Amino acid sequence: PTCRDCDNSRLEQRADRAPTNGGMVVHYGAIASGNQVIKDAATRDSISLALGGVLCFEMEAAGLATSMPCLVIRGISDYADSHKNDTWQPHAAAAAAAFAKEVLGVIPPADVMPSAGGKPAPVRVQVDIVKWLSPLNFFVTQNDIFSRRFDNTGNELFGSSEFLSWLATSGASLWCRGSPGVGKTIQAHRSVVVQYLHERSKGNPSIGVASVYFNYKEQSDQTTENILAAIWMQLAYNSPISQFVQGLYAEHEPKGTRPSVREATDALADALSLYEQVFVVIDAIDESLAAVGAQLLQVLHGLQSNLNILVTSRNAKGTFTYVDNFQDLQLRASNTDIEEFVNSRIAREPLLHNLLAGEPTLRHAIHKAVSAGAGGIFLLARLHVDSLARQDSIRGIRNAIDSLSGDLWRVFDQLMERIGSQDSTRRSRVQQLLTWILCATRPLRLEEVRAALAVDLSQTDADPEALPNMAYALSTCAGIVAVDQESQLVRFLHHTFHEYLTGRGFRFQDRNPQIYLTRVCLTYLGFSMLETGYCTSDANMDARLEAHPLLQYSSQNWGHHARGNAEAEQDVQGQILHFLGRTGNVNTSIQAMFLPEHKFEAYSQVRPRYAPGIWLAARFGLVTICTRLLSNGCNVNQLASDDSTALIVSSQQGNADVVRLLLHHGAQATRFSLDDRSALHEAATRGHISVAQVLIQQGVAVDIAAQSGRTPLHDAVSAAKEAMVEFLLQNRADPSFRTAESQWTALHTAANAGNVPVAHLLLSARADCNAEASLGRTPLLIVAEHGHDAMIECLLDHGANMEACDFGGNRTIHVAAREGKGTSMLLLHRRSAAIASQNRHGDTLLHLAASAGHIHILCLLL
Structure with missing residues (x-):
């Protein structure tokens, strides 16, 4: 050149x-x-x-x-x-x-040590870790909410002083409240926060954005740890999986356990460290379980130095704790928003658009009437436009305008009157649809609802000709039932309609809707096409699920619908016992019951492959059914393919009455499954104190040890079940028991997780804070690796020896420097650990930090 x-x-x-x-x-x-x-x-x-x-x-x-x-x-x-x-x-x-x-020349030779960064996990393993840690996926919810938003609505929020202050102030919190249907979910998405923040942060990797969408129908899945993990996924999905998260996966996945709140919090803190500022939007926190919402706010409050939080709720913030620093903002759909919404809807409704083409005065009257009748509530505006769009004449539109109401429940009354005026066939279909939406344990996909509506309780197999046309079926519901475009979930137009139906005493398809749903599920599971049992390949399972869309829901939930009043019905008991006697159908349902939410290679090859009827009834907590099976001579200790028994699975699920019944009939409480877990281990892991109490009262040793050496106390500590730890210690559990391979006591486990409250309980029970595990690691040496400063303080206050060395010759302060835990290193120094000390190999803190590449530690030391 x-x-x-x-x-x-x-x-x-x-x-x-x-x-x-x-x-x-x-x-x-x-x-x-x-x-x-x-x-x-x-x-x-x-x-x-x-x-x-x-x-x-x-x-x-x-x-x-x-x-x-x-x-x-x-x-x-x-x-x-x-x-x-x-x-x-x-x-x-x-x-x-x-x-x-x-x-x-300035970096001294050193023994090769595991680096903090480590080798990234293979792509497939990373995908598995993400799916394991974060079972909730709010990306789909975001896309669906965005698809329902109309352009140019909600923009007035941008100009509010409260929002602008929240946006500009690092660590600020904003509480947005408004009446049901005001449009908080839509506003919390693209119009004012989530999409705006994503667009604002494009090209700036130092800003992170995450969102949470609570749903009253999904409370069982939306636990604190799952919500925290979902936030983690949104912030970390573009980055390699950290060593800490890989370690969580390696510890929990083989045991089939989930991370605790503390572990999920640490994972989230790990992701927050990737950004200078993070914005988290939490929608409809009033639809969460009270304890979950409160705990989530508490955790986020503790992480808030670079975290901005926006919450939407129907309630004032006074109903929650950890909200003193939240600024209040009252949400209300402005007349401008509603006018934009009406214009967009008219443009999308061909008949209404044509009728109004030459009627500017009537169009103005519509805007005025809808705005006045809506009273700042988007849902009312939508329902009002729905009623206008059904008209086929100018006179009909004028009459509809005159009947618009500002009372939401009155509008729902009018919709139900319209539904009730249909012929008996349509009314019956509406009752079926509303019963499934109201009473299903989770939101159902469109194909699942279609399969459910096609079930005839008298048939022994599926009839393709019975599948209804869903567009027609949904049309019978007067627009109050909608389908999410992204997820294909069938839902009410707004959750307030659920409250309306409950408050008005909706007439269900059956006098007891749980009986109806139980019988539909059992009929479906009893189909002759499903009697072949376990699928031995993913391809076969894929084909089975495609042919039987309701299989997974029925397998996972028939017992939940049956438990209680439905189980007491003689007809239902007979149908359940008949089903449990069909081995092939039972094994088909068991495989479908345990399928993971996300598919991967060999996803269908779950355990157990088979189980007896008593096992399945005990897992669902069906006391009456278990009683009848036992009275008929059923073997109470019969094993599933994973060597678990009815007692083990009922303990796992917290069914204390069933546990008591099984023990009365001779269930062996000292049996272990192939996962090396007894009934008491399962109860301890899941915090089922009532079950643990029954087991211990019936003579089960509180320190019953698995082959791995783990006691129920180890498992309760690992799962962060503080109340269970306290219960076991009160029943004289020994905190000095050690695992077989790592030689960890329960205190080592608590230290590793940074769980200070649990550590206090163990130390109060005289746990040895200087107990040496394998490689000479004490609880203090372990906690120094993770940088849990509060735990370091706790152990030191109880006499932990910070001069103790591991087998590598490193004291606690050496470990902190090697792992890059600067605040922990300084804390230990303040507690008299020597900065200039050398390990047994002559390495100083400076040597260890330099060899591990921790520049920030070098800066602190120099």
Whole structure:
């Protein structure tokens, strides 16, 4: 390349550098590594701008950096433009090598140690970890909510002083409240927060955005730990899975357990550290379980230094704790919002649009009447426009305008009157639909509802000709039932309609809707096409699920619908006992019951492969059915394919009455499943104190140990079940019991999780805070690895020895420095640990931090 044809006026004059170091300068910053040579100035500048500014471009370092932690040193030889040449490459390479040698000269040789970064998990493992840690996926909810929003609505919120203050202040909190149907969910999405924040943070990787959508129908899944994990997923999905999260997966997944609230909190804190500022939007917190909403706010409050929180609710914030720092904002749909909404709806309704084409006065009357009748509630505006859109004449529209009401329940009354005026066939279909939506344990997909409506209780197999036309079926509901576009979930137009039906005493399809749902599920599971039992491949399972859309819901929930009044009905008892006697159908349902939410290779090969009827009845807590089976001579200790018994699964599910019944009939409480878990281990892990009390009262040893050496106390501590830990200690559980391989006591487990309240309980029960596990690790040495400062304080206050060494010769402060835990290192120093101390190999804190690449620790030490 030559400059012969270039414009000399664009030549940039630069002064010679000082002769120090040969005129060379070391630059510190980002190096872009890619798969092509950059030979164009425009491309160079575009990439640099997108990445926030880079020093140079190269093609080799990325492959190395993804395999191990490393420091990249490159010599710059050209300007990455069209004048690219090789003249200076040898000089640049020699300069880089010289400076690399200089750096290596100040880093002492050290034993090879596991790095903090570690090797990234394979892609498939990362996907499995995400699906395991975060069973909730709010991305789908976001997309559906966005699809229901009309353009240019909610924009007035942008100009409110409260919102602008929240947006501009790091760590601020905003509580948005409004009447049911005011449009909080829509406003919490694209119009004012979530989408706006995503667009605002584009090109700025230092800003993170996450959202949570509570739903009263999904309370069983929306636990505190699951919500925290869902926030983690949204913040961490573009980054490699951290070593901490990989460790959680490795610890819990083999045991089939979930992370505790504390562990999910630590995972979220891990993700928050990736950003300078994070915005979290929590919608409809009043639809959460009270304890979940309160605990979530408590956890987020503790993480709030760089975290902005916006909450929407029907209630004032006074009903929650940890909200003193929240600023209040009353939400209300403005007349401008409603006018935009009406215009959009008219444009989408061909008949209404045509009727109003030459009627500007009538169109104005519609705007005025809908705005007045809605009273700032979007739901009312939508229902009012629905009633207008059903008209086929100008006179009909005028009459509909005159009947618009500002009373939401009155509007619902009118809808139900309209539904009731249909013929008996349509009314029956509406009753079926509303019964399923009201009483199903979770929201159902459209194909599941269709399959449910097609079930004939007298048939022994599915009849394809009975499948209804769902567009027609939904039309019988006068617009009050909708289908989410993304998820295909069938729902009420608004959750207030659920409250309305409950308050008005809706006439169900059956005198007891739970009986009706139980019988439909059991009829479906009893189909002859499902008697072949366990599917041995994913392909076969996929085909089965496609042919039987209601299989998974029926398998997972028939017993929940049956428990209680439905179980007491003789007809229902007979149908249940008949089903439990059909081995193939039972095994089919068991496999479908335990299918994971997300598919992966061999997802269908779950355990157990088979189980007896008493096992299934006990798992669902069906006392009456278990009694009848036992009276008929059923073997109470009959094993499932995973060696679990009816007693083990009923303890796992917290069914104390069933546990008591099974023990009375000779159930063996000392049996262990293939997962090395007894009934008391299961109860302890899940915090079922009533079950543990029954088991211990019936003579089960409180310290019953698995082959791994784990006692119920270990499992209760690992699962962060504080009340269960206290109960077991009160029943004289021994905190000094050790696991077989790692030699951990319960206090080691609590220290590893950073669970201070549980550690206090164990220490009060005289747990040894200096107990050495394998490799000489004490609880304090373990907690120093994770940087749980509050736990370090707790252990030190109870006499932990910070001078104790592990088998590698490292004291507690050495471990903190090696793992990059700066605040922990300084805390230990304040508690008299020597900064200048050496481990047995002569390494100082400076050596350990440098070898692990912890620059921030070096800065603290220097």
